[in-house]
Every structure is written in structure tokens, then in C-alpha cells.
Amino acid sequence: MMVSAWHGGRASGEFSYNKSMIPLLIILAVVALPIIWAIVIYNNLVRGRNHCDESWSDVDTELKRRYDLIPNLISTVKGYAAHEKEVLERVIAARNAAQANHGSPQAQAADENVLVGSLRQLMAIAEQYPVLKADVNFRHLQEELVNTEDRIQRSRRFYNANVRDYNNAVEVFPSNLIASGFSFAKREYFEIDPVAREPVKVDFVPTAAS
Numbered sequence: 001m002m003v004s005a006w007h008g009g010r011a012s013g014e015f016s017y018n019k020s021m022i023p024l025l026i027i028l029a030v031v032a033l034p035i036i037w038a039i040v041i042y043n044n045l046v047r048g049r050n051h052c053d054e055s056w057s058d059v060d061t062e063l064k065r066r067y068d069l070i071p072n073l074i075s076t077v078k079g080y081a082a083h084e085k086e087v088l089e090r091v092i093a094a095r096n097a098a099q100a101n102h103g104s105p106q107a108q109a110a111d112e113n114v115l116v117g118s119l120r121q122l123m124a125i126a127e128q129y130p131v132l133k134a135d136v137n138f139r140h141l142q143e144e145l146v147n148t149e150d151r152i153q154r155s156r157r158f159y160n161a162n163v164r165d166y167n168n169a170v171e172v173f174p175s176n177l178i179a180s181g182f183s184f185a186k187r188e189y190f191e192i193d194p195v196a197r198e199p200v201k202v203d204f205v206p207t208a209a210s
Contacts (some may be wrong), residue, residue, distance in 0.1 A: 040080060041178040049167035052187050055123040055159040056105070059190060062152040063098070063112070070095045070119075073141045075124060080132040087121050094118040113192060119145075156190050163187045 001092050074088055075198040081088075095118075097109040123142075133139070167186045178184075 027114075038178055041175045042182060045166075045169055045175065045179055045184045047075075047184070048162070048169055049184065049187075051162040052159070052166050055155070055162045056190075057154065059155040059159050062155050063108075066145070066148045066152065067095055067099045069141060069144055073122070073145065076135060076138045076141060077126060077132065080129050080135070081125060084125050087118070087125055090116040091115075091122050105188040109191055116192075158194065160189050161168060163189055 094115040098115045101108050101111045
């Protein structure tokens with residue numbers, strides 16, 4: 001009987017001890033859960049911001065690929081249409097302005113639209129010179145330009161999708177509380193005029209000169 005009482009007393013003591021811990025555990029949960037939630041939201045915002053940076057880097061890479069193509073394209077056209085000096089100079093100036101622009105996506109889009117417009121003028125001129133259209137180097141550059149335009153558009157769409165998701169997280173409640181508290185700012189979309197969204201068309205229809 002003495003042993004049983006001792007064990008009974010021990011069990012009763014443990015129960016009282018565990019019961020007294022319940023309020024403390026509740027307090028810890030009330031304090032810890034908001035902290036954990038804030039950490040999760042903060043990490044998601046950081047990941048979203050990083051995704052925007054990475055996808056913008058892809059856009060920048062494709063734009064640089066186009067910048068690199070343009071001098072060779074100009075040189076080839078100049079060999080057949082040197083008197084089209086005004087258009088050639090306009091393309092070069094637009095290319096240099098776009099390449100030097102390291103501002104916001106909106107600012108860069110404005111210069112890119114000017115560049116695309118000047119390139120379309122250049123392609124329109126090429127249509128007037130059958131011998132130029134038949135030049136193997138020119139046709140290769142045209143193909144490269146079309147492929148580059150397609151890659152730019154894919155990269156642009158991917159970037160804008162990441163910006164949309166990130167901006168939603170910055171704006172919607174309750175993640176906007178964390179965003180405003182830690183200075184997560186909205187990102188700009190990279191928007192291009194509708195004309196610039198159409199790839200440069202390449203006409204490989206044989207001509208009498210070819």
C-alpha cells in the first residue's frame with residue numbers, strides 16, 4: 001500500500017506540473033505563430049523579387065543579342081544601299097540609345113520601341129533591293145533577327161508574369177503588411193508597343209535577280 005501511494009503521489013504531481021505548463025504553451029504559440037507567419041511571407045517576397053531580377057536578366061541577354069546583330073546587318077545593307085544613309089544612321093542611333101539605356105523597364109521599352117521601328121524601316125528598304133534580299137549573309141542575319149525577336153518576346157512574357165505575381169504579393173492583404181514594413185516596392189512591367197510585338201517578317205520568295 002505504501003508503494004502504491006508513492007506512485008500515486010508521483011503521478012498526481014506530474015499531472016499538476018503538466019497542467020501548469022498549458023498557459024505558458026498557449027502564450028508561446030500566440031507569440032511564435034505570427035513570427036513564423038511573418039518569416040514565411042518575407043521569404044516569399046524575397047523569392048518573388050529574385051525571380052523578377054533573374055527573368056529581367058534573361059530579357060537583357062536577348063536584347064544584347066539583338067544589339068550585336070545590328071552592326072553586321074547595317075554593314076550588309078550599306079553594301080547594296082549606301083545612299084539610304086538617313087535610315088541607316090537612324091537605326092544606328094536607335095541601337096546606341098537602347099544599348100546605353102540602363103533605366104527602368106518602362107524607360108528601356110520606350111527606346112526599344114524606337115529601335116524596332118527603325119529596324120522595320122530598314123527591312124522595308126531591303127524589300128526594294130532584290131540583290132540584297134538574295135545575299136546569303138543578309139538572309140542569315142534576317143533569320144537571326146527573327147529568332148532573336150521571338151526569344152525577346154518569350155523572355156518579356158516570362159518577366160511580366162513574375163512581376164505580376166510579385167506585385168500581387170506586395171499589394172494584397174495580409175502580405176502587404178510585411179511588404180510595406182520591409183520596403184518591398186512594386187516592379188514595372190516591360191511593355192512594348194503592339195507593332196513591336198510582331199516578329200520581323202522574312203520574305204524568301206525568289207526574285208528574278210536571284
